[in-house]
Amino acid sequence: MSGNWEIFDHLRAEFDAPYEIGTWFLVKNEKLIKRDGRRFSNDPNGHPVVIANRYNPRRHGPNVTGYPRSASVPGGLTHEAHLPHSGRLVCIINRTGWVKLHIPVAISSAEVNASTFSCCEETNSKLMHKIKGVR
Ligand SMILES: [Zn+2]
Numbered sequence: 001m002s003g004n005w006e007i008f009d010h011l012r013a014e015f016d017a018p019y020e021i022g023t024w025f026l027v028k029n030e031k032l033i034k035r036d037g038r039r040f041s042n043d044p045n046g047h048p049v050v051i052a053n054r055y056n057p058r059r060h061g062p063n064v065t066g067y068p069r070s071a072s073v074p075g076g077l078t079h080e081a082h083l084p085h086s087g088r089l090v091c092i093i094n095r096t097g098w099v100k101l102h103i104p105v106a107i108s109s110a111e112v113n114a115s116t117f118s119c120c121e122e123t124n125s126k127l128m129h130k131i132k133g134v135r
Contacts, residue, residue: 017056018054018055018056018057019051019054019055019056019057019112019117020054020120021051021052021053021054021128021131021132022050022051022120022121022123022125022127022128022131023050023051023055023117023119023120023121024048024049024050024091024092024093024117024118024119024120024121025048025049025051025066025107025111025112025116025117025118026046026047026048026049026092026116026118027046027047027048027049027066027107027111027112027116028045028046028111029041029042029043029044029045029046029047031107031108031111032046032047032049032068032105032106032107033105033106033107034103034104034105035104035106040068040100040103040105041068047068047069047070048068048069048092048093048097048118049066049067049068049069049105049107050066050067050069050099050121050127050131051064051065051066051107051112052065052066052067052104052131053065055109055112057109057112057113060109061109062108062109063106063107063108063109064106064107064109064112065104065105065106065107066104066105066107067099067100067101067103067104067105067131068099068100068103068105069093069097069098069099069100070097070098070100071095071096071097071098072097073098074098075098075100075102076098076099076100076101076102076103077098077099077101077126077127077130078096078097078098079093079096079097079098079099079127080096081093081094081095081096081097082094082119085119090117090118090119091118091119092118092119093118093119099127099130101130101131
């Protein structure tokens, strides 16, 4: 939506400041652990995950709660690809998919950083309302 906000998001990632609810990261599947202790997926790659809580790397604990997204396995909240973000290099939400709101995962906090950062969900999206509603 606004180029200024995108620059702000990028700076936040660069300087290791808190990440807000709705921030997307690309996390290796071995780091995405379901409540039953199993991995979200055994695929050797990773999935986009949106975090469900504000997360400050300096203050908060060893895990972050989030919801994984699949562009190949239906189920959960249908979620459109992000429109191209002007000025953004790394958005990974580029195909229609499904956010697994019914499969919360614990993400090792070491995986939540500038190198795995993708982008921020729009504040008024349906997904953001859902995330805030289930907390
Ligand atoms: Zn994006």
